[in-house]
Every structure is written in structure tokens, then in C-alpha cells.
Amino acid sequence: MDSDLVILDFHYKNKIFDERKIAGGLDTNKMFDLLPPTIIDKRTLQVIELQELYKTLNHTKTFVGSAKLFQSLMNPCESLELIEAKQDSLSEYEGNDKLRSAVEEYIGLYSENERALFKLLNAHIMPVVPYRDFKKAMKAVEIMARAAGDIPQPDTQYLDSLLQSIKSFHTAPIFDLVTRPTYRTLHGIMSRSEKKRFTPALKFRATRLTAGTIFPALPALFFSTAWFTGLMNPALAQSFSLLTGGGVILGASYGVLVKPFFDYMSAILPIRKRLFDSSPFASTIESVAGLDELSSFNTYAKKLKYPTVLPEVTDEKFHYFVAKELRNPVRSKTEEDFVGNDVSLEKGGVTFITGPNSGGKTTYCKTIVQNQILAQIGAPVVAKSAKINMCDRIFYQAPMFDSITDQEGRFGTELKTTRDIFFNTTPKSLAILDEIAEGTTIHEKMAMSLDILNGFFTKANTTLLVTHSFELVERFKKQERGQYLQVEFDGEMPTHQLIPGISTESKAERVAEKIGFSSEDIKRHLKEKGYIRED
Secondary structure, eight states, rough: OOOOOOOHHHHHOOOOTTTTTSSSOOOOHHHHHSSSOOBBBBHHHHTTTHHHHHHHOOOOSSSSHHHHHHHHHHSSOHHHHHHHHHHHHHHHHHHHHHHHHHHHHHHHHHHHHHHHHHHHHHHSSSSSOOOHHHHHHHHHHHHHHHGGGGGGSSHHHHHHHHHHHHHGGGGSHHHHHHHEEEEETTTTTEEETTTTTEEEEEESSSSSHHHHHHHGGHHHHHHHHHHHSSSSSSHHHHHHHHHHHHHHHHHHHHIIIHHHHIIIIIIHOOOOOOHHHHHHHHHHHHHHHHHHHHHHHHHHHHSSSSSBOEEEEOOSSOHHHOOOOOOOTTTGOOOTTTEEEEEEEESSSSEEEETTTTSHHHHHHHHHHHHHHHHTTTOBBBSSSSEOOOSSSSSEEOOOOTOOOOOOTHHHHHHHHHHHHHOOOTTTTEEEEESOOOOOOOHHHHHHHHHHHHHHHHHHHHHEEOOOOOOHHHHHHHHOOEEOOOEEEEEEEEEEEEESOOOOOHHHHHHHHHHHOOOOHHHHHHHTTSSSSSO
8 A cells, every 4th residue: 555654754853743742633733843744725725724723633543543534634645536536434343343343343442552662662561570571562563463354354445455455464574573482692672483493592571570670680599498498407408509699690780780771772672673674564554444444534524513425526637626504514513503515616717706794705725725625535414425637736815014134025926926836736726825916005906916816817726705895806707707605694794605796885884893903992092092172
């Protein structure tokens, strides 16, 4: 099974798990910073609230499963074949009670021992007391391989590939290193099957009580026993006990101080390195993560009160997004009356979205992007039905303040972002623009916006423009270019439905009144402070 990122290797290099934390789990902030940009740039991922989307979708029970899920969200799949395979397996997983129960039981068994395993992988085992944690880690690896045999054979390709990868691990040479006697040789740590008959070797025993700790103490134990039982002359036995008592101290010192450190350096750390260097072990960890991710998708869909569906995903030349009663994955988890919207973003063109603030424009756009990501990782989307084409790039430009190091000011900062989005879009791209050409005169803003949007029309990708400039939108409507949506209001309150049309109302005064900064509030303040007199 191919993967763009080996979870185990990424964890090893960057320590994204810390099993010593009370809660354990994944350091998503660190993983976000370390992962490279993919089809979604990191600014877009922050704007669309990736961390919240991950928390909403995450019902994993393992460290590796949580990392796999976060990786998938940051790096949506570009293979239609893999997306369809994951969808097929998710459908089988949901519909086969016996299979689902067996997988959930397996994930639970693995998770019970995973903390010990990652204590070894993180090198957090204490050298002075290494044996208990090491044995638990080896037990975790053994259970990970053997317990998968109790899972029924699935019919779908993706699930089958995950299970076959896990089940085949116990036939790998590295598995012998975990479950059978291990030997230290001049060529490194070896299992019994790897060591040749006449190879000089020292057997590794994960315990303090070995011949090296017991043998030096045997004479003292013998004479002490003879002394107390009367088998020898008491005075003679006492003398020999005292003379050989140093062997007890020697054996105890070796078992308590020397052997643990020696074993840690010469056996435990080399075994840890062999695990990291083992492709079968990494593939097995990846497969366990894949099972947990699939289980998380299923649990997420079951816990939502709103309909979810596995969308029909296509890989055509032009992007499009069509859905019935589409809802935001994050907010629909907690809001009892979240309003769904029908979405029809056909192949190519610009959709203009107008309306007052707090009417749902931004939520509508984030909803589309978040569900696009869910579709491209093989997860259910929050809708009654959906047909979505794959994206090769996803962009979301939201207003930001310019840096003091940016000599171009706000206008230059925003324009650079728009430039980068435009130059990198293709007909398969999805671009959300929250205002463009801000920070200049109305005349220049209008002229530049027309040029930019005409460019997006020519590229024929899916573009959504959120704007208060209804004059700009009306220019395109006269040319019968684009789609026009506005926030619907019921009296003074938004319904959070987007309907056809162009909004010419800003309702800015209503917002100003709500926050206590209307024209009347300003006049009242000036009068109260004596800046103006009443006539």
C-alpha cells in the first residue's frame, strides 16, 4: 500500500506523539508546522479552520490513527482510484456488523499497548529500569500482528490491503526479533533465524535475574544455608559465608546497575532501530492507522444528527461542486438548527456572493471547502446528496493586515496573495476570494477587480467571490457572466440561506447600533463629554 508519508518515520524524526503526556495523543500544532504544503497552502488551511475540522472528525483510538487522519486532511488524495476504494470499504465497514465489531475490537486491543510501544520508539524507556516497558512494547507488536487474524476477510480492496499488510507482518524476519530469543553478535542484534549456528553470540534476556547475577552469589547462599541448617560446622560455615559474601554484592550490583544499562545500549536500542528501519513494520503501523481512520469516518457519520453521504467523486478536466442540503461539518456537530444550502457550482465560472455581514457568506464558503476535503479523503460529506470533482489546488483568500516589513501596505499584501492564487490555478482548482483589490480608490478597485475576475473566467476554474461591491457584480450581470447569490433575510434577521440575486443592502447601521457605535451613539457621547452643545 503506497503512502505519501510514512507515519512512523515522520513520528520518529519529529516526535509528534508524546506518550508521557497524561492525555497522550497527537501534537497537531507541531505536525501542522512540519508538514509541507500540498494541494492546499497553509494559509488556506488556517482560514478554513483545519484544526477544528480535525477535532470534529476525529474519533480515532490510536496515536497512529489520529496522525493518519490529520495527514489526510492536510493532504487530500489526488487518486480517484484510492478515493473510490476507501468509499467502498467504508460502505462495507458500515454494513457488515461482524467485520466492524472485529475491527473495533482489534483497534481496542492494539491501543491498550500502544503507549508502551511508543515509549520504546520515543526512547523514553529508563535505562535503569528498562525491562517491564520493553516487554510490554514487544507484546504490543506481537498483538498488533497476531490479533488481526481474528478479523473476517473483507470483500473490498482497500480494507483487504490493510489487513493483508498487518497479517503478513508475522512472517517478516523482524517479527522473529520481537517474539523469539534475541542475540547480540559482532554484526549487531539478531534473531535466532538470522544467527548462524557457529556465530559468536550472547543471548539477550530481558530480566535482571540471569546467570551473571545469580552465579557469583551461589557460594554465599550455599554456606549461609549450611550455617543455618547445621549441615556444616557453624563456625566454619559462618567464615565461608563471610568470605564469599562479596559475590552477593557483585551479583546484585551487576543485576541492578550494570546489566540494565548494558542491555539498554546493546540490545534494546538496537532492536528499536531495527523496528524503525523495517519496511514491514512501518507498513503494518500505516495499516493499523488506516483501519482506525476508517472507523473514525464511520463513527463521525453516525453521531451527526444531519444526513451524510458518500459523494460521487469524479476526475474531469473542470472542477465542479453540486450538493443538496450541504452543511458545515464543524458547526453541524454542535448546532441543533444549522441551515443547509443547495450548492450548484457548475464547470467553470465565477459565483458572486453578496449580502450584509453575519449573514452566512463566510460559513457558506468554508462549508464548501471543508466538504471538498472530506470528499477527497474518502469520508462522508454532510449533505443529502453530492457530486464533486476532484481539485488539484484549493485556495482561500481572506483579509489580512499587512506586515510592517511589507513596503506595499495592505493593498500590496492582498494583491500578492491574489496574484499567487491566480498564477497557480487551473481549470480543476477551487478558489475562494473574500474581497479583492482592497486598500485603494474605488475607481482603481473596480478596474483591477474587472481584470482579475476576467482572468479567472478565462481560466474557467471554480471561483467564489465574497464582496460588498454590488456595483462590480452588476457589471458582470449585464454581460450575463457568472452566478449571483445573496444572503436571504426574514425581516431584519438572516435566514442563512443563499438565494439567487445581488444584495445592495449593507445593513451597516444595524450592526453599528448593535455594538453601540451608531451615528446617534457618537452624537450622544460628544454631548455627554461637552464637545458639542445642545441647541
